[in-house]
Amino acid sequence: MDILTSKENGILTIEFNRLEKKNAITAAMYQTMVDALKDAESDSAVRAILFTGKPQIFSAGNDLEDFMKNRPTGSDSPVFQFLWQISHASKPLVAAVAGAAVGIGTTLLMHCDLVYAADNARFSMPFTQLGLCPEAASSLILPQIAGYQRAAEKLLLGEAFTAEEAASMGLVNKVLPAEELLAFAQAQAAKLVALPAASIRVTKRLMKGGQTAEVEARMAQEIEHFGAMLAAPEAAEAFTAFFERRKPDFSKFC
Numbered sequence: 001m002d003i004l005t006s007k008e009n010g011i012l013t014i015e016f017n018r019l020e021k022k023n024a025i026t027a028a029m030y031q032t033m034v035d036a037l038k039d040a041e042s043d044s045a046v047r048a049i050l051f052t053g054k055p056q057i058f059s060a061g062n063d064l065e066d067f068m069k070n071r072p073t074g075s076d077s078p079v080f081q082f083l084w085q086i087s088h089a090s091k092p093l094v095a096a097v098a099g100a101a102v103g104i105g106t107t108l109l110m111h112c113d114l115v116y117a118a119d120n121a122r123f124s125m126p127f128t129q130l131g132l133c134p135e136a137a138s139s140l141i142l143p144q145i146a147g148y149q150r151a152a153e154k155l156l157l158g159e160a161f162t163a164e165e166a167a168s169m170g171l172v173n174k175v176l177p178a179e180e181l182l183a184f185a186q187a188q189a190a191k192l193v194a195l196p197a198a199s200i201r202v203t204k205r206l207m208k209g210g211q212t213a214e215v216e217a218r219m220a221q222e223i224e225h226f227g228a229m230l231a232a233p234e235a236a237e238a239f240t241a242f243f244e245r246r247k248p249d250f251s252k253f254c
């Protein structure tokens, strides 16, 4: 199972479990998460949701081979369904991030309510390096939380940054020693579980509700560009270069 899910003490845990491919996410894995998130919405026993990976890696982002074989074509595709679910979740989302969090591995965090990172965490959104553009409404949310210049640096250059920098940007609540990360995130989720569910729900909705339409509209715009760019030769060059373990050559594209 490339995604492990478990429900315990009011917490649904969703764990990336594909270590041999650095927890790269396939369409099937998104679908598993969509199903689990939908189930959690209607299960009153679930009062918080925790995303986690492995101590070595959170997620290498979308599986690039899967992107080439099963290009997501519209808002019905599992990846965009997943983004819809996390951006509309009524229950609190907590993330525990250790190791690399690439692409959607970073942008999904912008829809989490509490984000904790191990000191070995490394974040990156290398969309331009892949000939793509941002997703998950990160082109809207990152400038809001980090300020335009810092967001531009991360989204235009796509370079990796540390957990400390992520915390200083407002993307991460707290940085912890790696060995303390999961227990701390679980304890924070347990606090949410113990609080009145209606208060948590209404508080989250009040904080997020005003922006839902804008987030939806931006995601739709991003999806349109992203789909077209996935089919373009720049992305083909970038993906092929990744698997050939060489630098991509974008000089022939204008």
Ligand SMILES: C/C=C/C(=O)SCCNC(=O)CCNC(=O)[C@H](O)C(C)(C)COP(=O)(O)OP(=O)(O)OC[C@H]1O[C@@H](n2cnc3c(N)ncnc32)[C@H](O)[C@@H]1OP(=O)(O)O
Residues within 6 Å of the ligand: 020, 021, 022, 024, 025, 059, 060, 061, 062, 063, 064, 065, 079, 100, 102, 103, 104, 105, 126, 127, 130, 135, 242, 243
């Ligand atoms: C809508 C969403 C969009 C997005 O999320 S766009 C972002 C897409 N993701 C990426 O571009 C990240 C690509 N991966 C990497 O940059 C690196 O990996 C890491 C920095 C995450 C880790 O580097 P290292 O520790 O050196 O591992 P390794 O040798 O590169 O990878 C081990 C195995 O994992 C496969 N793999 C890693 N990431 C992906 C991926 N994203 N899609 C498909 N396969 C991936 C490799 O190919 C290889 O496999 P083999 O052992 O068979 O050679």
